[in-house]
Amino acid sequence: xxxxxxxxxxxxxxxxxxxxxxxLQRIINAKLVESGEKELLKELLxxxxxxxxxxxxxxxxxxxxxxxNGSNNVTLEDLINAIxxxxxxxxxxxxxxxxxxxxxxxxx
Amino acid sequence: xxxxxxxxxxxxxxxxxxxxxxxxxxxSIIIDVASECHRAAxxxxxxxxxxxxxxMRLSAEARAMVVDATNNGEVNGKYIVDIFGQTHPSIxxxxxxxxxxxxxxxxxxxxxxxxxxxGKGRKARLKARRSSRLAQNRSARGSSVSVHSxxxxxxxxxxxxxxxxxxxxNDFGERFSAEISKPIHLVNPLVP
Numbered sequence: 001x002x003x004x005x006x007x008x009x010x011x012x013x014x015x016x017x018x019x020x021x022x023x024l025q026r027i028i029n030a031k032l033v034e035s036g037e038k039e040l041l042k043e044l045l046x047x048x049x050x051x052x053x054x055x056x057x058x059x060x061x062x063x064x065x066x067x068x069n070g071s072n073n074v075t076l077e078d079l080i081n082a083i084x085x086x087x088x089x090x091x092x093x094x095x096x097x098x099x100x101x102x103x104x105x106x107x108x
Numbered sequence: 109x110x111x112x113x114x115x116x117x118x119x120x121x122x123x124x125x126x127x128x129x130x131x132x133x134x135x136s137i138i139i140d141v142a143s144e145c146h147r148a149a150x151x152x153x154x155x156x157x158x159x160x161x162x163x164m165r166l167s168a169e170a171r172a173m174v175v176d177a178t179n180n181g182e183v184n185g186k187y188i189v190d191i192f193g194q195t196h197p198s199i200x201x202x203x204x205x206x207x208x209x210x211x212x213x214x215x216x217x218x219x220x221x222x223x224x225x226x227g228k229g230r231k232a233r234l235k236a237r238r239s240s241r242l243a244q245n246r247s248a249r250g251s252s253v254s255v256h257s258x259x260x261x262x263x264x265x266x267x268x269x270x271x272x273x274x275x276x277x278n279d280f281g282e283r284f285s286a287e288i289s290k291p292i293h294l295v296n297p298l299v300p
Contacts, residue, residue: 083138
């Protein structure tokens with residue numbers, strides 16, 4: 001499998017101290033991307049979040065944040081940092097469960 | 109692909125991994141949304157959106173207000189209020205001249221008037237039929253003038269074309285019947 005993998009070059013130091021968990025994670029991640037499953041999962045998640053109105057909520061939040069801090073010179077990073085905690089917290093449980101289920105079934 | 113190789117790690121991984129992966133997916137979607145809004149904010153598009161929302165809200169409010177007023181208006185009388193707040197009577201009351209008979213008619217009553225005027229209504233159609241039937245009978249039997257004049261005076265259709273035609277046919281029928289009722293004088297050219 002490592003033959004098909006295109007990992008970014010890592011330094012010696014990193015390799016030595018790398019967590020086996022992390023390696024496994026990377027492997028699984030790569031597998032996901034390879035098979036196209038990651039893309040599918042992402043689209044599914046996006047769809048569900050739009051359906052339940054999460055996207056609109058996030059957009060409103062973004063725009064109000066931008067307006068408060070001068071919408072002309074707000075940076076992307078600021079925005080991301082502003083809405084990430086709220087975004088992670090406000091995902092409906094049903095959506096989260098559905099995605100987790102699909103991920104687990106893929107890993108199995 | 110199975111994770112059963114690593115015993116200790118696999119247990120913790122198995123529970124953490126889906127959540128971790130889900131977090132990854134969520135992060136990338138958040139980034140997408142943020143970049144979209146970032147673009148909108150920088151380009152000033154969010155201002156337009158805001159204005160549009162305001163307008164839609166105001167117009168919805170106005171419409172709701174007018175609907176309430178309209179319900180009251182319709183109950184009150186024949187004046188109803190449309191969505192622009194204009195009032196107009198339920199029956200149009202412009203007055204003009206009918207091009208067929210020359211009477212002055214109210215616009216709201218024009219259609220029924222035309223029906224009667226041009227002979228399309230039930231009564232007018234019956235009258236036309238009756239007059240044509242009568243004309244046929246008269247030309248066949250050769251009735252007198254008095255009946256004909258009596259009929260035409262009772263007719264309400266003064267300038268109606270079918271009646272004019274009927275009149276002509278009546279005249280012809282009369283003249284014809286008058287002719288054939290005259291005694292026939294045979295002229296014998298051979299009699300000296």
